[in-house]
Amino acid sequence: MKKAVVLLSGGxxxxxxxxxxxxxxxxxxxxxxxxxxxxxxxxxxxxxxxxVLGASEHKTLALDLSTIGGSALTDTRIAVPVQPSGGxxxxxxxARNTVFLAMALAWAEVLGAQDIFIGVNAVDYSGYPDCRLExxxxxxxxxxxATKAGVEGRIFRIHAPLLDFPKAEIIRCGLxxxxxxxxxxxxxxxxxRGRACGVCDSCRLRKLGFLEAGVPDPTSYC
Amino acid sequence: MKKAVVLLSGGxxxxxxxxxxxxxxxxxxxxxxxxxxxxxxxxxxxxxxxxVLGASEHKTLALDLSTIGGSALTDTRIAVPVQPSGGxxxxxxxARNTVFLAMALAWAEVLGAQDIFIGVNAVDYSGYPDCRLExxxxxxxxxxxATKAGVEGRIFRIHAPLLDFPKAEIIRCGLxxxxxxxxxxxxxxxxxRGRACGVCDSCRLRKLGFLEAGVPDPTSYC
Numbered sequence: 216m217k218k219a220v221v222l223l224s225g226g227x228x229x230x231x232x233x234x235x236x237x238x239x240x241x242x243x244x245x246x247x248x249x250x251x252x253x254x255x256x257x258x259x260x261x262x263x264x265x266x267v268l269g270a271s272e273h274k275t276l277a278l279d280l281s282t283i284g285g286s287a288l289t290d291t292r293i294a295v296p297v298q299p300s301g302g303x304x305x306x307x308x309x310a311r312n313t314v315f316l317a318m319a320l321a322w323a324e325v326l327g328a329q330d331i332f333i334g335v336n337a338v339d340y341s342g343y344p345d346c347r348l349e350x351x352x353x354x355x356x357x358x359x360x361a362t363k364a365g366v367e368g369r370i371f372r373i374h375a376p377l378l379d380f381p382k383a384e385i386i387r388c389g390l391x392x393x394x395x396x397x398x399x400x401x402x403x404x405x406x407x408r409g410r411a412c413g414v415c416d417s418c419r420l421r422k423l424g425f426l427e428a429g430v431p432d433p434t435s436y437c
Numbered sequence: 438m439k440k441a442v443v444l445l446s447g448g449x450x451x452x453x454x455x456x457x458x459x460x461x462x463x464x465x466x467x468x469x470x471x472x473x474x475x476x477x478x479x480x481x482x483x484x485x486x487x488x489v490l491g492a493s494e495h496k497t498l499a500l501d502l503s504t505i506g507g508s509a510l511t512d513t514r515i516a517v518p519v520q521p522s523g524g525x526x527x528x529x530x531x532a533r534n535t536v537f538l539a540m541a542l543a544w545a546e547v548l549g550a551q552d553i554f555i556g557v558n559a560v561d562y563s564g565y566p567d568c569r570l571e572x573x574x575x576x577x578x579x580x581x582x583a584t585k586a587g588v589e590g591r592i593f594r595i596h597a598p599l600l601d602f603p604k605a606e607i608i609r610c611g612l613x614x615x616x617x618x619x620x621x622x623x624x625x626x627x628x629x630r631g632r633a634c635g636v637c638d639s640c641r642l643r644k645l646g647f648l649e650a651g652v653p654d655p656t657s658y659c
Binding site (some may be wrong): 263273276277278279280282284303307308309310311312313314316317318320321322324325344345347349350353354356357358360361362363364365366414 | 500507529532533540542543546567572576588608
């Protein structure tokens with residue numbers, strides 16, 4: 216079976232993407248990053264999801280981006296917004312997906328995997344620049360220049376299967392693949408038990424997704 | 438003054454590059470990565486170099502690549518080679534410079550810096566794929582797609598001023614800028630006091646550099 220490194224945040228999108236990677240025949244190595252995020256409850260969710268969906272291995276790597284800050288998710292002095300800002304919101308974490316993909320690339324090269332999955336989404340998303348097709352394509356190009364494997368002709372592919380999916384479609388897809396969304400945490404302000412605030416940008420998009428999909432929302436709210 | 442993030446390993450090349458960035462008028466923010474490298478004495482060297490050369494700030498971020506392994510530098514079960522291998526040697530660390538540049542990009546964005554310096558070198562080097570111009574150019578392109586700053590037109594530049602310098606020329610340049618190479622550690626097998634083995638690939642290139650530059654080698658050898 217083909218091996219893949221799957222970036223798993225513990226949220227709705229990456230859990231769905233994990234199920235897609237499995238459906239497509241990949242042996243999945245889940246990678247989560249403890250990057251100093253305020254919503255660290257998502258890491259416990261990632262452990263649950265990796266176990267239930269059958270990861271061959273699940274690593275949680277520590278990398279404290281809170282020492283850099285610059286985001287509402289990594290600097291507790293910056294409030295998590297509860298209204299759309301109209302631009303790129305303060306929950307944007309500088310270079311986060313570049314860091315995540317770099318780590319996934321490192322592990323993929325060591326595993327002998329050529330496929331990396333990332334659950335970015337460019338439809339119902341928050342306007343983050345590192346959730347766009349151009350970014351994914353540029354990283355794929357970089358990956359093949361950056362590595363011994365790439366130089367030797369073992370081509371890396373970066374998969375972003377949710378890129379063009381509206382949230383409701385992601386949910387329908389995940390449900391058809393048996394994903395239990397009650398295991399996942401999307402909220403930026405989730406409490407230590409993983410209960411969601413219901414009002415942040417991420418909660419808003421998730422709620423709307425369940426509503427538009429016409430299925431019950433299994434999220435635990437505070 | 439223009440701000441720059443300068444990746445500082447503690448070795449000869451990055452110390453020289455730091456001096457070049459200062460000469461060129463940058464306020465330098467030094468970034469070192471504690472990535473689980475066996476030669477962690479280089480991190481103490483980086484602290485010395487940052488202090489002596491006048492970094493505005495020096496961060497050492499922890500990110501344990503030894504949990505991924507795949508390199509003689511991050512897996513102690515793999516021996517550090519003492520003979521050139523003819524290909525990319527086992528000291529290659531999968532995706533290391535991609536990870537380092539990603540971290541530098543994150544900090545640069547938060548600092549409001551547009552310039553990132555990395556001390557890669559494509560002449561007297563070990564054949565690492567992430568020390569080539571194509572890689573640097575691909576990362577620069579990625580950086581401007583990946584970030585809020587890039588989207589808003591604050592263009593990032595990745596500087597690799599040593600790329601085409603033979604080691605002897607790097608040494609001459611550094612000496613002309615007042616770099617004290619006795620502060621630096623290049624050896625892959627340096628002991629806890631920073632004393633070099635004298636026989637690994639990195640020591641071999643460094644020794645040869647001092648020899649070809651016609652200047653005394655201030656390295657402490659075991």
